[in-house]
Amino acid sequence: MIPFAGWDMPVQYRGLVEEHNAVRSAAGLFDLSHMGEIFVTGPDAAAALDYALVTAPGKLAVGRAHYSMIVDANGGVLDDLIVYRLGDTRYMVVPNASNAATVSSALKERLAGFDAVLDDASMRTSLVAIQGPRAAEILQPFVDVDLTTIKYYSGTQTTACGVPAILARTGYTGEDGFELFVAWDDAVRVWDTLLEAGASRGLVPAGLGARDTLRLEAGMPLYGNELNRETTPFEAGLGRLVSFAKPGDFVGRTALEHAKDHPRKALVGLKLNDRGIARIGYPVYLPAATDACGSITSGTSSPTLGHAIAMSYVPVDRTAIGGEIEVGIRDQRASAQVVPMPFYKRST
Numbered sequence: 499m500i501p502f503a504g505w506d507m508p509v510q511y512r513g514l515v516e517e518h519n520a521v522r523s524a525a526g527l528f529d530l531s532h533m534g535e536i537f538v539t540g541p542d543a544a545a546a547l548d549y550a551l552v553t554a555p556g557k558l559a560v561g562r563a564h565y566s567m568i569v570d571a572n573g574g575v576l577d578d579l580i581v582y583r584l585g586d587t588r589y590m591v592v593p594n595a596s597n598a599a600t601v602s603s604a605l606k607e608r609l610a611g612f613d614a615v616l617d618d619a620s621m622r623t624s625l626v627a628i629q630g631p632r633a634a635e636i637l638q639p640f641v642d643v644d645l646t647t648i649k650y651y652s653g654t655q656t657t658a659c660g661v662p663a664i665l666a667r668t669g670y671t672g673e674d675g676f677e678l679f680v681a682w683d684d685a686v687r688v689w690d691t692l693l694e695a696g697a698s699r700g701l702v703p704a705g706l707g708a709r710d711t712l713r714l715e716a717g718m719p720l721y722g723n724e725l726n727r728e729t730t731p732f733e734a735g736l737g738r739l740v741s742f743a744k745p746g747d748f749v750g751r752t753a754l755e756h757a758k759d760h761p762r763k764a765l766v767g768l769k770l771n772d773r774g775i776a777r778i779g780y781p782v783y784l785p786a787a788t789d790a791c792g793s794i795t796s797g798t799s800s801p802t803l804g805h806a807i808a809m810s811y812v813p814v815d816r817t818a819i820g821g822e823i824e825v826g827i828r829d830q831r832a833s834a835q836v837v838p839m840p841f842y843k844r845s846t
Contacts, residue, residue: 525675526629531685534601560584573730584655630671767839
């Protein structure tokens with residue numbers, strides 16, 4: 499157990515690699531109750547979120563979701579989010595635990611002048627996620643909906659393990675899976691029911707360690723590592739999220755219009771050719787250069803791929819696939835090359 503964003507969180511239950519491999523081959527169960535859950539409702543909920551975020555939640559169909567970001571006036575990322583449209587005038591915004599209060603405060607401020615109400619339900623809501631190729635078959639007997647009808651990045655209100663739940667086909671592992679948002683006091687029932695039922699099918703509890711290696715293999719950024727207020731969506735390779743076509747203004751629009759054509763850095767994936775693991779903060783060099791051109795934002799030895807992988811910001815003219823990069827590991831430099839992300843992609 500370690501402190502994480504104000505919570506006590508499990509790094510591992512049985513072992514990071516075992517949990518990681520279980521998610522890739524069968525299923526893993528994650529307690530994500532530290533995440534934020536913010537509901538925005540009212541006649542102007544869609545317009546308010548269109549103004550507050552870089553995406554266009556107003557274009558979401560009821561029951562669908564999308565990945566989004568909230569930025570400051572300078573275009574710096576305050577957090578990355580998932581936005582769910584639960585009804586014509588009801589949305590749920592899910593921020594990271596470390597930024598839940600920041601996002602809630604920013605949204606409340608940005609909703610001023612709109613006929614919309616914010617309800618920060620983070621401390622009344624738990625989140626249990628089941629991820630992996632066997633997630634659907636384990637979960638199906640315990641929900642009142644045919645899971646084959648739930649598309650990726652879709653969600654619905656249902657009953658799970660006998661309690662009311664918002665069920666979403668989303669996740670942070672690169673595998674198929676589901677997330678169950680339930681009342682705080684119902685979480686243990688959901689957790690225990692699924693863990694017991696799924697044990698014979700390979701389901702194991704998974705902690706922060708496996709969550710990090712899984713999301714890194716899937717090329718998914720982590721706030722505080724790849725994302726921060728000094729980084730724009732375009733620099734993080736996520737400029738596709740920014741909807742300049744949506745009607746009206748939105749916070750950060752002017753800055754992002756400039757940032758689109760003037761990136762100061764670029765995020766790349768790296769595969770290490772030499773032995774060693776590129777840890778967070780390790781310097782990154784262009785070949786033969788004396789001064790570092792960046793640093794590792796995330797790095798691990800990939801349990802699935804069998805070699806070390808990492809993410810790093812590099813100069814914008816050094817992003818070509820196959821380009822050479824060197825990573826400072828202790829007092830030596832390890833050879834690495836720029837590779838496409840995601841590092842891992844499931845076959846189906």
